[in-house]
Amino acid sequence: MSGETKTRREADAPRAGRRMFIQSYGCQMNVYDARRMSDLLALQGYGEAASAEDADLVVLNTCHIRERASEKIFSELGRLRELKAARSASGDALKIVVAGCLAQAEGAEIQRRQSAVDVVVGPQSYHRLPELLARAGNGARVVEAEFPEEDKFGFLPAPTEAATRRRGVSAFLTVQEGCDKFCSFCVVPYTRGAEFSRPVAAVVEEARALLAQGVRELTLIGQNVNAYHGAGEDGAQASLAGLMERLARLPGLARLRYTTSHPNDMAADLIEAHRALPALAPYLHLPVQSGSDAILKAMNRRHTSADYLALIGEIRAARPDIALSSDFIVGFPGESEADFEATMALVEAVGFSASFSFKYSPRPGTPGAERSDQIPEEVKSRRLLALQELLERQRQAFNRACVGRTLDVLVEKRGRHEGQVGGKTPYLQAVHFEGGPELVGRMLPVEILSAGSNSLHGRLKAREAA
Ligand code: SAH
Ligand code: SF4
Ligand code: F3S
Numbered sequence: 041m042s043g044e045t046k047t048r049r050e051a052d053a054p055r056a057g058r059r060m061f062i063q064s065y066g067c068q069m070n071v072y073d074a075r076r077m078s079d080l081l082a083l084q085g086y087g088e089a090a091s092a093e094d095a096d097l098v099v100l101n102t103c104h105i106r107e108r109a110s111e112k113i114f115s116e117l118g119r120l121r122e123l124k125a126a127r128s129a130s131g132d133a134l135k136i137v138v139a140g141c142l143a144q145a146e147g148a149e150i151q152r153r154q155s156a157v158d159v160v161v162g163p164q165s166y167h168r169l170p171e172l173l174a175r176a177g178n179g180a181r182v183v184e185a186e187f188p189e190e191d192k193f194g195f196l197p198a199p200t201e202a203a204t205r206r207r208g209v210s211a212f213l214t215v216q217e218g219c220d221k222f223c224s225f226c227v228v229p230y231t232r233g234a235e236f237s238r239p240v241a242a243v244v245e246e247a248r249a250l251l252a253q254g255v256r257e258l259t260l261i262g263q264n265v266n267a268y269h270g271a272g273e274d275g276a277q278a279s280l281a282g283l284m285e286r287l288a289r290l291p292g293l294a295r296l297r298y299t300t301s302h303p304n305d306m307a308a309d310l311i312e313a314h315r316a317l318p319a320l321a322p323y324l325h326l327p328v329q330s331g332s333d334a335i336l337k338a339m340n341r342r343h344t345s346a347d348y349l350a351l352i353g354e355i356r357a358a359r360p361d362i363a364l365s366s367d368f369i370v371g372f373p374g375e376s377e378a379d380f381e382a383t384m385a386l387v388e389a390v391g392f393s394a395s396f397s398f399k400y401s402p403r404p405g406t407p408g409a410e411r412s413d414q415i416p417e418e419v420k421s422r423r424l425l426a427l428q429e430l431l432e433r434q435r436q437a438f439n440r441a442c443v444g445r446t447l448d449v450l451v452e453k454r455g456r457h458e459g460q461v462g463g464k465t466p467y468l469q470a471v472h473f474e475g476g477p478e479l480v481g482r483m484l485p486v487e488i489l490s491a492g493s494n495s496l497h498g499r500l501k502a503r504e505a506a
Pocket of ligand 1: 105106163177226229263264300301302329367368369398399400401402403417
């Protein structure tokens with residue numbers, strides 16, 4: 041689920057006045073946070089810059105999940121330091137903010153190593169950015185990496201119309217944050233703090249604002265989104281299934297998704313929602329990490345490979361056409377050849393439509409990093425390659441199996457070629473077909489004609505389906 045995203049909004053950038061450039065690394069939570077930061081800073085008068093070079097304020101919204109993620113950010117900070125030096129030589133100030141999970145985990149270190157950084161702000165405190173920037177403006181350098189008592193969502197501005205227009209047809213909506221699971225490889229419980237669920241009413245309000253401004257698909261996000269247990273509108277606690285049932289009644293909503301889920305939190309009502317809720321896309325990202333029981337235990341995942349397979353059986357019984365994706369880690373300390381083969385066997389048994397797979401990266405402060413039985417790099421590389429080959433074969437097979445089917449496609453944007461539009465199938469595949477820009481925002485039946493390596497090509501079947 042990790043990827044790199046740039047928040048670039050050249051079109052709306054004013055020619056004069058202060059300009060911001062926000063670059064986001066890591067997961068969807070960061071993409072969402074970057075958008076909220078951008079809305080917040082827009083209210084402070086910041087327009088959008090096309091690059092750091094054009095900006096007065098650069099925000100790096102960072103990730104700490106693997107060592108490479110952190111390294112990339114330190115190298116980008118090196119580049120920004122030079123840019124800032126060149127700019128101040130010409131009397132033109134540049135402010136640098138480091139936000140996100142690396143800021144939370146290594147705030148003091150960043151300040152020590154990178155004197156060019158003005159503000160360090162953790163993922164639970166970015167609602168205080170305007171105040172922190174004002175303090176930094178007086179020559180101070182500010183680190184804010186506490187987990188404050190207040191709920192940042194209560195302090196963030198509602199999405200503005202201009203911001204939503206740029207957001208497009210599909211939007212993320214954070215409903216849950218943090219994690220109490222402490223998988224032994226993972227930094228998230230340390231960087232994002234304890235599990236927290238937003239109240240149903242707050243989620244509904246934000247969803248309404250997004251839908252009113254043209255969003256048609258909502259992806260509810262959280263590090264453990266299916267552990268959601270927010271206060272309901274009736275005062276009782278709501279589950280994720282309850283929340284989605286409520287959201288599905290909102291006018292204008294075409295499709296719902298949620299990510300990321302932990303297998304142990306796949307409650308019966310959530311599985312049932314996949315049968316009963318037409319708006320809920322038949323797609324589930326359910327990371328398993330490993331197929332070996334010994335490794336799952338060492339990872340503190342608290343389920344076995346058989347538990348996972350049984351769960352998949354239940355989910356498929358509720359929604360036979362569901363597409364499944366997962367995250368995998370190879371080379372966790374102590375992983376034997378047999379453990380790795382168990383992962384390959386699980387992948388064969390399930391058949392995934394897409395997946396993310398990583399070499400284990402020891403993270404400071406996590407139990408996995410302390411272990412003395414780390415796996416050599418070349419073994420990790422070999423296993424990752426074998427796993428990725430298998431996962432890619434499954435992905436291509438899944439895509440090919442869609443050829444000839446007619447799928448509901450939510451049209452998101454103009455296609456790369458003139459006269460084409462692009463959108464997503466229920467299974468999160470990118471698809472393009474002939475059509476004009478007036479189709480953007482509509483859910484349409486599209487017959488899939490062919491499967492390329494990264495997207496499908498189709499033909500519009502009839503008029504609007506939803
Ligand atoms: N909350 C989600 C995932 C969070 S992080 C879950 O429970 O599955 C996203 C993915 O990054 C994880 O699923 C895992 O596959 C990977 N990851 C996390 N820590 C890692 C580490 N130390 N080394 C390699 N991959 C890691
Ligand atoms: Fe990390 Fe595990 Fe929590 Fe997912 S469930 S965020 S992998 S600690
Ligand atoms: Fe990275 Fe933080 Fe997300 S560590 S994956 S940005 S929760």
